[in-house]
Amino acid sequence: MTGWDGIARAGWSDHAAVLARLEAGADPERYGAGRPLHQAAAYGSPQVVAELAARVADVDAIEHGTTALWAAVMAGRADNARALAAAGADPWLPQLGGWSPGRLALAGPDPDLFPRPAAGTAGTELTPAERETARSGRELVAALGEFHHEGTGLACVAGIDADEAVRRLGGEPLDAQYLEDFLEDPYAYEMEEGLLIAGATTVPGGCVVTQPWGCTPATPGALARLTAGTFGYGLYANPKSGNQGSIARDGTVEAGDLHPGGGPNPADTSEQVLAGYLFHHRAVAAACAFAELRPTDDRAVAGPADRWVKLPDIDYWEH
Template sequence: MGLLFSDGRRVTSLDGTVVRGVRFTGPNGQPGMAATEQAVGLIPLDPSLQHSRRSLFKTDVDLYLAELPPAGDAQLVIEWPDEGIAEVRTPIDVAALRAASGRALEVWPGLDPPDPEELPRAFMTAEMSGPPTFLAPPLTRRQREALRREEEARQRYVPRADWQEMGYRDWGDAALIRARLEGGAPPDAAVGWSGTAPLHLVAEQGAADAVTALLSHPVDVDARDDDGHTPLWYAVHGMDEATVRTLIDAGADVWTPQSGPWSPGRLLLTTPLAPLVQGLPETVELPPEEVAAQQTADALIAAFGDNPLWTEGLGICFVRGLSEDEVIRRIGADPAQCPRTDLENAPYDAHDFDESLRYVGVRRLDGAPGGCVITQDGYMPSDNAVLRAISAGTTAYGVYFNAKGGTFGTLARDGEVVESEEIGLSPQESDPTAYWNFRFWQRKPTFPHGAEIFAYACAAAGLRISDGQEGVDRRTPRRWVALPPRLQR
């Protein structure tokens, strides 16, 4: 459709297609004031500018209107007599066209509109392909997607009087919070299933600027959600100093317990942010035994270093006081047949999951007391059969980091399983004190993910070690032991 002719009522292409135009009608179905029919140009997309979507059966085209249609109904009328295609009428959403025109960019501002009496009644234009050269080329799919994202971003910060369509991460966006507040969104509204207010959510995200924006409005700095927690409680869990400081400066309650004996201030006293609350009125002094327990837990966490730790799908077990040879014998293998090698030279295919479940790696951990660590890319070290076999006369604690979700621990003592638990979750009032000491409560810890779980498992098994990095590093050589059928699941 490269050459188009118009007589004011229809546009004809050289291939025989007849584009009769767009018909505008008034509210009662009568012709509009502008014209009964208005000729338009249908200009094919240029395949040289983007991937062609042409075929023998269809061609994508862009539709350019010579003028904005009046309000009312409109129809696109097309026929192709040479091919026996009768007249086809397609309704057009005029409201959408007029709304889109409001976003048009004026290319030549300041020009006066042409005199309708001077406009020609007919025109001819010849194009080899694509739109006329004075028009911008059609947008590619990538460009259209970029424009869509830009428009979504622009709409995102348009002020509005509610908190709808706020995602979890959105509460950390101070500019977005300010835009909603400017639009009239209530700063103290309930916005979550558990009675959370906006201040709870921005504090949890560690967004000090967003906290400041909310505090500039009438809000309760100590508002409690359905769990009885204040915004400061969530800010402490996120360990963002600026957010914690902002809430404390705004008068937030620091010392009232919110879960058992634990208050925001009491938790902060066990962290590097303790200076923020030390010396405040009603300051709590931690008992010496609590300080000692926290120091022991922190030392075990630090024993696993600062480098990222691999935990996904990992099974690991710590057993107290046994040598590598003794662990191997208790599993049912000959220590002489289990030399130390790295994973690449292990006696099984590490890429075969089913086969990997039939082997475990054993390595010594020095300490006072020390013991051994047993690892596997699977659940066996936390399985009851393995724990019973290796824990006679001692204690073992196995952990399975389920790749599908959840971390599960099992404690065995003297050949019997005595406890199973899900660990690593934010502790509740009824949970053991050790959950708090090993910092399961910290949502943004200052140590590698998984270090607190390894440390907790060591403590549960009775190990006191100063360096556990090699024991949990998958790249470190260890002694590979085949599990006998009685210990395989």
């Protein structure tokens, strides 16, 4: 037992409650398989962060490859990041993919979060390519904005427009009145019926095939047809298990079981770490960015689409 049983995320903001646990013997170094300071850095208050930072042996202790300061930057908690830096955490300690919390912050909304080392110090600046990636990523996130996408299936495809996407899928026009009625309440219809209705919208860089009520655009069969001679990213925002992603290239699904929006992983490349930071909790933006799409709003995902069509009744899990 570590003394943290039953604490919820919101509990890491309650300084009095956390202090009471610590005084009663809660371990400042252990929280389940992780560390309390990492939890507080991501979800808590600066007061709790400072309290825990003063009690641990190493404020830069590692959990799953990263420090608590990294967790604060990933969570967008500038207040907690400053508290950790004040407690001695090193903003420029390299971690995943060679990135440090300080370099990540340079790519985010608060590039002056930490004092800069002397000019020219290795690993403390962004390259021109990284600056452009960060700029375009922030623009994409802002353009998409906040919208509900749980339950949505998407195929983000480079280099083709909505008409070509419909042609590749074999989509057929829908009766106008039927479509109006269906879109008013798609969940009033049988699931099998809804899974054969999808929208396609042309966006800068390519197109998005969307199904706000199902997974069909993200299935292997749909992605294989859509990506002949090009590439794309399939996303299903599964209400039960979270965001599920896959990569298809030239008609072949080459990677699956991905978790867009979930943040960087220890084995990620430098480019993947940056993308994981820019699109943390932004799965739709991650899918669009991979396919080099630049939608100017959320219409391609949430509708109304350029074209709504009925898809052939085939097994989309085969390709």
